[in-house]
Amino acid sequence: MNNIEKAELIVVGGGPAGLSAALAAADYGVNVILVEEREFLGGQLVKQTHRFFGSEKEYAGTRGIDISKFLVEKIKENENIKILTSSRVLGIYNDKIVTILANNKMIKYSPKALILATGASEKFLAFENNDLPGVFGAGAVQTLMNLYGVLPSKKILMVGSGNIGLIVSYQLLQAGVKVACIIEAAPRIGGYSVHASKLARMGVPILTSHTIKKAVGKDKVEGAIICQLDSSWREIKDTEQFIKCDAICLSVGLSPLTDLLKQANVKTSYVPELGGYIPLRDENMETSIKNLFVAGDVSGIEEATSAIIEGQIAGLNVAKRIKKDIDNQVKIEKKIAEAKDELELLRAGPVGEKVRNGLKKIGLDPLKNYGEKVSTEEFDISFLMKTGIPSKENLKKKLPLSEDVFNKGPIAISECFQQFPCDPCVKSCPFDAISENGSINNIPYVNFEKCTGCGICVSKCPGLAMFVVQKNYTDSTSLVTLPYEFLPKPVKNQIVLVLNREGTEICEGTVKRVRDGKIQDKTTVVTIEIPKEYFLEARNIKVDGGQKHG
Amino acid sequence: MRIEQHPILEFEKGEKIKFYLDGKEMIGFKGDTIASALYASGIYKLSESKKLRRPRGIFCAVGHCSSCLMIVDGIPNVRTCTTPLKEGMKIETQNQEVVLNE
Numbered sequence: 001m002n003n004i005e006k007a008e009l010i011v012v013g014g015g016p017a018g019l020s021a022a023l024a025a026a027d028y029g030v031n032v033i034l035v036e037e038r039e040f041l042g043g044q045l046v047k048q049t050h051r052f053f054g055s056e057k058e059y060a061g062t063r064g065i066d067i068s069k070f071l072v073e074k075i076k077e078n079e080n081i082k083i084l085t086s087s088r089v090l091g092i093y094n095d096k097i098v099t100i101l102a103n104n105k106m107i108k109y110s111p112k113a114l115i116l117a118t119g120a121s122e123k124f125l126a127f128e129n130n131d132l133p134g135v136f137g138a139g140a141v142q143t144l145m146n147l148y149g150v151l152p153s154k155k156i157l158m159v160g161s162g163n164i165g166l167i168v169s170y171q172l173l174q175a176g177v178k179v180a181c182i183i184e185a186a187p188r189i190g191g192y193s194v195h196a197s198k199l200a201r202m203g204v205p206i207l208t209s210h211t212i213k214k215a216v217g218k219d220k221v222e223g224a225i226i227c228q229l230d231s232s233w234r235e236i237k238d239t240e241q242f243i244k245c246d247a248i249c250l251s252v253g254l255s256p257l258t259d260l261l262k263q264a265n266v267k268t269s270y271v272p273e274l275g276g277y278i279p280l281r282d283e284n285m286e287t288s289i290k291n292l293f294v295a296g297d298v299s300g301i302e303e304a305t306s307a308i309i310e311g312q313i314a315g316l317n318v319a320k321r322i323k324k325d326i327d328n329q330v331k332i333e334k335k336i337a338e339a340k341d342e343l344e345l346l347r348a349g350p351v352g353e354k355v356r357n358g359l360k361k362i363g364l365d366p367l368k369n370y371g372e373k374v375s376t377e378e379f380d381i382s383f384l385m386k387t388g389i390p391s392k393e394n395l396k397k398k399l400p401l402s403e404d405v406f407n408k409g410p411i412a413i414s415e416c417f418q419q420f421p422c423d424p425c426v427k428s429c430p431f432d433a434i435s436e437n438g439s440i441n442n443i444p445y446v447n448f449e450k451c452t453g454c455g456i457c458v459s460k461c462p463g464l465a466m467f468v469v470q471k472n473y474t475d476s477t478s479l480v481t482l483p484y485e486f487l488p489k490p491v492k493n494q495i496v497l498v499l500n501r502e503g504t505e506i507c508e509g510t511v512k513r514v515r516d517g518k519i520q521d522k523t524t525v526v527t528i529e530i531p532k533e534y535f536l537e538a539r540n541i542k543v544d545g546g547q548k549h550g
Numbered sequence: 551m552r553i554e555q556h557p558i559l560e561f562e563k564g565e566k567i568k569f570y571l572d573g574k575e576m577i578g579f580k581g582d583t584i585a586s587a588l589y590a591s592g593i594y595k596l597s598e599s600k601k602l603r604r605p606r607g608i609f610c611a612v613g614h615c616s617s618c619l620m621i622v623d624g625i626p627n628v629r630t631c632t633t634p635l636k637e638g639m640k641i642e643t644q645n646q647e648v649v650l651n652e
Contacts, residue, residue: 037613038632049558121614131617133594133607140631142609148586149561151551175553219605220594257614486596487557522558 007033007111009318010098012089012260015043017296017307017314017325018117019071024315026080028323028332030438033109034081035100037088042068042077043119045304047146049174050167051462051523053192053494054346055420055440061424061460063521064304065146071129081250092264096292096390112320113291116261117311120254122298125159128214134221138168138251139420140148145175153247156181157224163303165251170198172249174485180245183210183226185233188385192351193418194463198390201540203503206388213240215248224248256298264289274300280362283340284312289511293317302355306346312339349441351420375442381417389501390417395536400448410453410479412446415539416463419443428460455481455515459523468527471535478535481527489524490543492512498530499540508533509541552590569639584630584641585611585618596620596630597644620644 011022011473013034040046045202048064052391059067075081098109124130136144136152138160145148156177160171169173169179182199187209198205209229216223228239255276258268267280267288278300285293293314296307313336320332347355359365376390383391394417405411414425414434425439433450434457436442452497457466458481490496490511498509510526516524530538553561564580572592580586585596585608594616595605609617613632620630621642630641 039634049591118633121612122610125611131599131604131606133596136608137610137615140608143611143631144586144589144608145553146559147554148582149556149559149563150586150587150590151553174557220607351609485557487555489557 004097004108004110007031007109008322009033009113009115010035010109010111011115011117011315011317013043013117013119013296013298014038014041014068014083014085014396015117015119015296015307016045016304017119017311018043018115019075020308020311021115021117021293021295021315021318022081022311023071023074024028024080024312024335025319025322026078026315028316028319028328029080030315030319031324032081033111034075035087035089037086039086041072041083041085044142045071047139048167048304049146049171051424052303052305053420053462054303055342055421055423056427057342058305058308060305061420061462062427065548067304082282087373089260090199092260092292096289096421102530107257112322113293115285115293115295115311115314115318116298117294117296117307117314118257118260118272118298120256120301122250123253123255125212125250125252127212129217130215132215132217132221133219133390134247135215136247136249137166138249141247141249142168142171145177146171150368151175151177152249153177153221155180155245156247156249157212157226157243157245158251160184161186161189161191161196161206161255162251163195163251164254165249166191166195166199167252168249169204170195170202173199173202173204179204180204180243181207182256183212185211185229187231188382189388190462192420193381193384193390194416194461197384197390197415197501198464200388201499201501203499206386208386211235212248216242221245221247246253248369254297254301256301258298261281261287261294261298264292266292269362271300271358271361273354273361274302277339278358278362281412283313283364284317284336285310291318291321291528300355300358306343306355307348309339309343313343321540328538345440346421348439349419349421352441375419375437375439379419379443381418384417389413398445399536405448406469407469408448410455410468410481411448411451412453412455412457413467413469414444414446414457414461414465415467416444416461416465422462424460424462425457425466428456429530430454430456453481455520455525455527458483458518458525459515467539469535471532473529477529477534478532479527479529480509480535480538481513481525482539482541484524484526484541484543485522486543488543489516490526491542494543497542498528498534498538499542500537501539503540505542506537507531509538551594556557567635567637569635569637569641571641573637578635582635582637584620584622584628584633584639586631588630588641594645602646603645618645 008031043070054060295310470479509530513527
């Protein structure tokens, strides 16, 4: 037994949950061993080029890749954390002995506590020829293009319209890949409407109530056959359609990677709302086995932001058990309470309902404090959630009531119509002109009296849903300021094609200003002059040149 | 194909790495995995199914699905999507029938 090393805490998984768990415990002096199977830390964060939603406290408005850099740097600076990369945890035994394979050598540890943050794997979908090369999981597409700089294909069919499907579609466009269309079996888009709107104004069709029947091709995908579904999810006859594409991307959900937990005999339960089999655990993230904690997607599929907070809760609880001096106990208790509040707040809105229902099934009550702060405002977004395009009624609610407002100069327009937890627009406004009425789950409104049209919010909104309009720029023209994340970047005085929310070309515009500094952080803020009649229509541009690939 | 320009990311091409696929000389770059180097060179078939010999390519790219298993320097069942590419590696397309080394 002398080859078994003693340890305080072993964290399995170097993704957002594992990183934050290791940091939270190590900050109170706990000695942590962080084990990651890949040769680098960061998990899925390292390929998330988009800005995160959620609360500014938990890095909202920052791109996933930058959150990863920040956390990994803090981990590397922390003397209490020992990092084992390219190391695979092989087993966790009854006496909590952990075996790890590193450099073809087996090492054994006996830790006081364990936090499993093993994440999730992508679900597959049954259809003919689904084994052809060119059928990818959405994560694989992201890995190839954002991590290795390799294009997965030239033209892709996206299956699934959850946040991952929508985000990866947008990232494909940014990498220069055409997206033939996005199909969704449900009658409604699964992800946030702002992500869908970004794609709609790029002209990408989103087909709800559609599924894939077959991949076509001999050695590689050459196309796909899709069809329409009725309200009971059955195929509607004679609706088959051939889509020409050289890859098919599946974004049909994630399942928690619970293999290690099952091996350790942790009690699990099947909860479809949380992605499948999940470990039973309490609100401190402790499983049915004492001192064995979980955090992140392995405990139920959610967003990276909640994974980070769950990691904190687990890490702090381990610190509380190991570092017993009174002073620390009080501080740690306070931090745990804060993290729990933050997590509840994230889950409090309508988009958190599924997760809340799932948590109730394992005996947790996720909505003790925040239910009443979320507004019950009626906003019919059924058309928006089918197409990605807001209805006229939706828009009307976010526009100024009086024409006079347009006379004062430029004003910001928030085209955000869905309640989900996000606040960078509110937090970034230097004039305190955007409000969500007390909860980050509410829809933001611009106070046109206070707004100066400065355009700071345009690059801060993770949904790219903030615009600035100056209706009466001249007698016949208006200015529209919009976010732009494609190449080539437009230059001043250039003539560009102007598109509406459906991605249709409506007119030409002249670029008047391009803001592309540190504040914008690669979300270029472009101001165009256009014929006045289009000031409420112009929401995207097409710049000559296009991206080049070798 | 490789991404040359990207609005958000910067890709620094590492030094060239020479390797062999079924005896044929190929070029990848430092930072590549075996599978990413192959896909960048237009090779999409990594292995084939046991009975029907259907082609298999990358599915998950994170080392979980075993669709990308190949023979690397004589060792079968290597997960090429997570194995870093090294100079002189000899990669072979694998039939999933391959028996484990004794």
